[in-house]
Amino acid sequence: MFNIFREKKQTELNLVLDDLTALEQYIHDLFNFSPLPVCFISPIGVILEVNPALEKVTGFKMDEVIGESIEKIFDKDEASFLIRDTLKEGVVDNRELLLLSKGGNKIIAQVSTRVRKDENNETVGFFISLSDLTRIKKTEAELKRIQEALLNILEDTEQARKKAEEERNKTEAIIVNLTDGLVFFDRNHNLAMINPQAEKFFGVKAEDIVGENIKSLINSGNFALPAKFLGPEIKTVFRKELVLDRHTILEISTSAMGSEGEDLGDLVVFHDVSREKAVERLKTEFVSLAAHQLRTPLSAIKWSLRMVLDGDAGKIKQEQREILEKTYQSNERMISLINDLLNLSRIEEGRYVINPVALDLAKICLQVIESFKDSFSNKGLKFKIFQSSLKPIFVIADEEKLKLTVQNLLDNALKYTPAKGVVEVSLKQIGKNVRLEVRDTGIGIAKEEQGRIFSKFFRGSQAVLIEPTGTGLGLYMAKNIIEGHGGKIGFSSEQGKGSVFYFTLPKQKKGVSL
Amino acid sequence: MKRVLIIEDEEIMLKLLKRKLSQDYEVFTATDGQQGLDMIKRAAPDLILLDLVMPKMDGFGVMEEITKDENLKKIPLVVISNSGQPVEMDKIKEMGARDWLIKTEFDPQELSDKVKKIIGT
Numbered sequence: 001m002f003n004i005f006r007e008k009k010q011t012e013l014n015l016v017l018d019d020l021t022a023l024e025q026y027i028h029d030l031f032n033f034s035p036l037p038v039c040f041i042s043p044i045g046v047i048l049e050v051n052p053a054l055e056k057v058t059g060f061k062m063d064e065v066i067g068e069s070i071e072k073i074f075d076k077d078e079a080s081f082l083i084r085d086t087l088k089e090g091v092v093d094n095r096e097l098l099l100l101s102k103g104g105n106k107i108i109a110q111v112s113t114r115v116r117k118d119e120n121n122e123t124v125g126f127f128i129s130l131s132d133l134t135r136i137k138k139t140e141a142e143l144k145r146i147q148e149a150l151l152n153i154l155e156d157t158e159q160a161r162k163k164a165e166e167e168r169n170k171t172e173a174i175i176v177n178l179t180d181g182l183v184f185f186d187r188n189h190n191l192a193m194i195n196p197q198a199e200k201f202f203g204v205k206a207e208d209i210v211g212e213n214i215k216s217l218i219n220s221g222n223f224a225l226p227a228k229f230l231g232p233e234i235k236t237v238f239r240k241e242l243v244l245d246r247h248t249i250l251e252i253s254t255s256a257m258g259s260e261g262e263d264l265g266d267l268v269v270f271h272d273v274s275r276e277k278a279v280e281r282l283k284t285e286f287v288s289l290a291a292h293q294l295r296t297p298l299s300a301i302k303w304s305l306r307m308v309l310d311g312d313a314g315k316i317k318q319e320q321r322e323i324l325e326k327t328y329q330s331n332e333r334m335i336s337l338i339n340d341l342l343n344l345s346r347i348e349e350g351r352y353v354i355n356p357v358a359l360d361l362a363k364i365c366l367q368v369i370e371s372f373k374d375s376f377s378n379k380g381l382k383f384k385i386f387q388s389s390l391k392p393i394f395v396i397a398d399e400e401k402l403k404l405t406v407q408n409l410l411d412n413a414l415k416y417t418p419a420k421g422v423v424e425v426s427l428k429q430i431g432k433n434v435r436l437e438v439r440d441t442g443i444g445i446a447k448e449e450q451g452r453i454f455s456k457f458f459r460g461s462q463a464v465l466i467e468p469t470g471t472g473l474g475l476y477m478a479k480n481i482i483e484g485h486g487g488k489i490g491f492s493s494e495q496g497k498g499s500v501f502y503f504t505l506p507k508q509k510k511g512v513s514l
Numbered sequence: 515m516k517r518v519l520i521i522e523d524e525e526i527m528l529k530l531l532k533r534k535l536s537q538d539y540e541v542f543t544a545t546d547g548q549q550g551l552d553m554i555k556r557a558a559p560d561l562i563l564l565d566l567v568m569p570k571m572d573g574f575g576v577m578e579e580i581t582k583d584e585n586l587k588k589i590p591l592v593v594i595s596n597s598g599q600p601v602e603m604d605k606i607k608e609m610g611a612r613d614w615l616i617k618t619e620f621d622p623q624e625l626s627d628k629v630k631k632i633i634g635t
Contacts, residue, residue, distance in 0.1 A: 292567070295596040296524065299617035303530045306621040312534060335618045 037109075037132070040116070042125045045070040045083050057109075057132050059102030073100055086113040086126045099130065108133040181250070181270030183226075185234055187263045189214040191223075201250065201270055202226060226270070230254070234266045241273070249277045291342040298338065301331050333469065340473045343404070344456070356485075358508055359399055360392035361434055362427055368406040369425060372414060380419040386426035393427065393434045395505045401481045408474035409438040409501050415467045417442035417498075429507065433487075437502040444495040453491065454479045462495070478503070515540045516633055519559035521550030521576065522594070523568040527617070531563065534622040538635050547571025551579050554586055560633045563625075564611075566595040577609040590632050594625075 031038065037054035039047055047065050055062055058073055065072055070079045075098045085092050092113045099107040109130040115123050175182055181198030185191055190213050194206050203222045214234060217227035229242050234254060242250045251271040257264040305328045307313055309321065316324070369385065376383040395402075413423045421441040428435045443462045445453055452458045457472040464470075482489040482503045493499035518539040522528045523546055532541045542557045544550035548570045554562065566573035573593060580586045593606050593614040606614050612632060615625070 292597045295616075295618050299596055300524065300526045300530075302618060303527065303622055306623070307530055307534065310623060312622070339618070 036129050038127060038129045039065075039073075040125050040127055041070055041083075043083075043087060043123050045079065047072070048125060054130075057101070057107065057130075058099060064102075074098070075100065082111065082113065082128075086115060087123065090115050096133065097130075099132075108137045179272070181272075183268045183270070184257075184265060185214060185268070186265040189232070189234055189265075191217065192265065198270055201244065201248070201272070226250075226252070226268075230268065234268075239271075242270075247274060248272065249274045291338050294338050295335070298331060298335050302328070302335065305331065337469075337471055340471050340477070344473055344477060356396050356398055358394045359397050359402065361395045361397075361402070361436065361505065362387060362390075362393050364399065364402055365406055365425065365427060365436060368403055368410060371407075372410050375414055376423060379414065379417075381414070381417055382420075382422045384422065384424045386424065386428075388426075388428045393429060394508045395434060395485075396508050397485050397505065398481075402485075405478045405481045405503065406436065408478045409436075409503075412474060412501070413438050413440040413442065413499075415470070416440070416463055421498075430504070432507055433504040434507050435502055435504045437500060439498065439500045441498040444497050444499050445491075445493040446495045450491075450493060454489075475501075516560040516635065517542065517557060518561050518563065518629060518633075519544065519550070519553055519557055520563045521545075521547065521553075521568070521573070522563070522565040524565070527565075530622060531625070534626055535629065538626065538630070547573065547576045550576055554580065554589070559589060561629060562589055562591045563629075564591055564593050566593060566597060566606075574605070574609070577606070577611065581610055592628065592632070594620075 031049070031051050034051055035053055037057045038051045039054050040049040042048055047068050047070055050060075050062055050065055052062075058065070060073065070083065074082065078097045082092060082095065082097065092111070095111050097109055097111045099109040101107055110133050111128055111130045113126050113128050115126040118124050175193075175195045178195060178197060181201045182193070182195040183191060183198050184193040190211055191209055192211075194204070194210065198204075199206060202225070209217060209221065209223055214227055214230065215232050217223045218232065225244065226242060229240075229252065230237075236254050236256070238253050239251045240253075242252050244250055249272075251273045253269045253271070255267045255269070257267050305324055308316060309324055309328065366385075369383075373383065410423075410425070417423055417440040422439075423441075424437075424439040426437045426439070428437070443460075443466065445460050446462065449458075449460050453460070454475050455472075456476045458476075459470055459472040479489050482505070485505055487503055487505040489501075489503040491499055491501040516539050518535050519542045520528060520531050520535070521544045522531065525545075528543055528545065532543055535541050542553055542559060544553045546569050550562075550564070551571065553559075554576075564573045564576055571579075573595070577591070580589070580591070587610060590612045591610065593611045594617055595614065596617050603614055613628065615628070620628075
C-alpha cells in the first residue's frame with residue numbers, strides 16, 4: 001500500500017517533472033523563436049541569456065556575451081540608469097538606448113524591461129526586449145530632413161513672395177501716386193492698366209475700360225480723345241501735346257516695353273503741362289504786347305527821321321543830316337532788339353517754323369554773307385568762304401528763320417573778332433546732313449561760361465565788354481530754330497583764340513516739301 | 515489823280531503817310547475803324563491803307579465789313595501794323611488783304627513804291 005502510494009507519488013512527480021521539462025523546452029523554443037531581440041540580465045547587470053534575434057542585431061554570438069556585463073552591449077551610463085530604474089520600478093517602457101554592436105556601430109534601440117522574481121519575491125534578474133530603431137530613425141531623420149528642407153523652401157518661397165509683394169506694392173504705390181497719368185496697352189493693344197491720375201484726366205473708371213481694345217476705345221467713351229490721338233496702332237510719340245479742354249494740356253509720350261526681345265506692349269505717359277503752358281502763354285502775350293507797344297513809337301521815330309533825311313520836310317544841312325543819320329541808326333538798333341524779343345516769344349510759342357519749303361542752303365548762306373561783306377572789310381577782317389560743291393544743297397526750312405540763324409552766327413563772328421582777324425565760313429555735306437561752320441579768330445568763350453552759351457539772355461563776360469548792347473538772344477534763337485528744324489547746333493571755343501560755331505541740317509532732295 | 519485812304523489812329527504816322535503819299539495821290543484819312551468804313555463808302559478810294567490796332571473798330575472789324583460788300587471787296591487793301599505775328603498775318607491774308615507790312619520794317623519811300631506798284635499813279 002505504502003509502496004503503491006510511493007510509486008504513485010513518484011509517477012506523479014515524474015509526470016510533473018516531465019511537464020516542467022516540456023514547459024521549459026517550450027519557453028526556450030519560444031525565446032529562441034521570438035523575432036524580438038530579448039536577453040535576461042542579473043540584478044547586477046550580467047548577461048545571463050540572449051536569444052538569436054539579439055545575436056543577429058548585435059552581431060555578437062551567444063557565448064561572446066553571456067556572462068559579460070550589460071555594458072558590452074549598451075552604453076555604460078545608459079545601462080546603469082536602465083538597471084537602476086528597472087530594479088526600482090519593476091518595469092521600464094520604451095526607452096531609447098544606444099545598442100553597441102560587434103562591429104562598433106551604434107544602433108538606436110527602443111528598450112523595455114521587466115524584472116523577474118522567485119517564489120520568495122526576490123528579484124532574480126530582468127528581461128530586456130529591444131527593437132532596432134535604426135531604420136525607423138533613419139527614416140525619421142530623412143523625413144525630418146525633408147521636412148526641414150520643405151520648410152526652408154517654404155520659408156524661401158515666403159520670403160521671395162514677401163519681397164516680390166513688397167516690390168509690387170512699391171511699384172504699385174509709385175504708379176498709383178504718380179502725378180503723371182499712366183496707361184499700359186498689352187501687345188494686342190488691349191488696355192491692361194490705367195492709374196488713378198489717368199482716370200482723373202479722362203474721367204474714366206479702370207473697371208470700365210481695362211481689357212478694351214484701343215480700336216473700340218477710339219469709337220466711344222471718355223477715353224476716345226487720347227485713344228484717337230494714339231491711333232489704332234499706338235504710334236510712337238514723344239512729348240506731343242494733347243489739348244484736353246480749355247484748362248488742361250497734356251504732354252503724351254509712348255514707350256514700347258519689351259523684355260528679352262519680347263514685345264510686352266506700350267506704356268503711355270500723360271504729363272500735365274497746363275500750368276507751364278499757361279505761364280508760357282502769359283509770358284509770350286506779355287512779350288508780344290510789350291514789343292508791340294515799343295514798336296509803335298519806334299516806327300513813328302523811324303518814319304519821321306527817314307522823311308526828314310529824304311528831304312520830304314524841306315532841305316537839311318549836312319551837319320543835321322549826320323546827327324539825324326546817327327539817331328536813325330540807333331533807332332534801327334532798338335527796332336532789331338524789339339524784333340529779337342518778338343521772334344523769341346514766337347519761337348517759344350512753337351509757331352516759329354511757319355513756312356517750311358525746300359531751300360538751297362548754299363544760296364541762303366551766300367545771300368547773308370553778301371550783306372555782311374562790307375561790315376567785315378570795314379572792320380578790317382579777312383573773310384573766306386569754303387564750299388565743298390557749287391551744286392545747290394537743299395534743306396527743308398523756313399527761309400526767314402534760317403537766314404536769321406546764319407545772320408546770328410555771322411553777326412557774332414563780326415562783333416567778337418578784333419581787327420585783322422579772320423572769319424571763315426564753310427559748307428560741307430556729311431552723309432545725309434549738311435554742315436555750316438563759322439570759324440573766327442575772335443575773343444573766344446571762357447571755359448566756365450561755355451555751358452551757358454545757348455541760354456536765353458546769357459552773354460559772355462568778355463562779350464559784354466566789347467559789345468555792351470547785345471541782347472543775349474542770338475544763339476538762344478539759333479539753337480531753337482535749328483532744333484526746330486530737326487538739326488543740331490554746337491561749338492568749340494578757346495578763350496583768346498577763337499570760336500567755331502556750326503549747325504547741321506538734314507539734306508533733302510530737290511523739290512520735296514512738307 | 516488816284517485816291518488813297520489811310521485809316522490810322524496815330525497822329526504822327528497819319529501825318530507822315532499823308533505827306534508822303536500826297537506827292538502822288540489824293541489822300542483821305544480816318545483815325546478809327548468806324549470813320550474809315552464811312553470814308554471808304556463816301557470817297558471810293560483806289561487803295562486802302564489800314565492799321566490794325568485802333569479804337570472803336572479795329573482793322574479786323576473794318577476788313578470784316580468790307581468783305582460783306584462785293585464792290586468794296588475789290589478795292590486793294592494793304593495792312594500796316596506794328597504787330598505782325600504769324601497768326602495775324604495768316605488771318606489778314608485770309609480776309610482778302612493784298613499785302614501787309616510791319617511799320618518798323620518799311621520806310622515811307624518803300625511804302626510809296628509799294629502803292630505805286632499796286633495802283634500806279
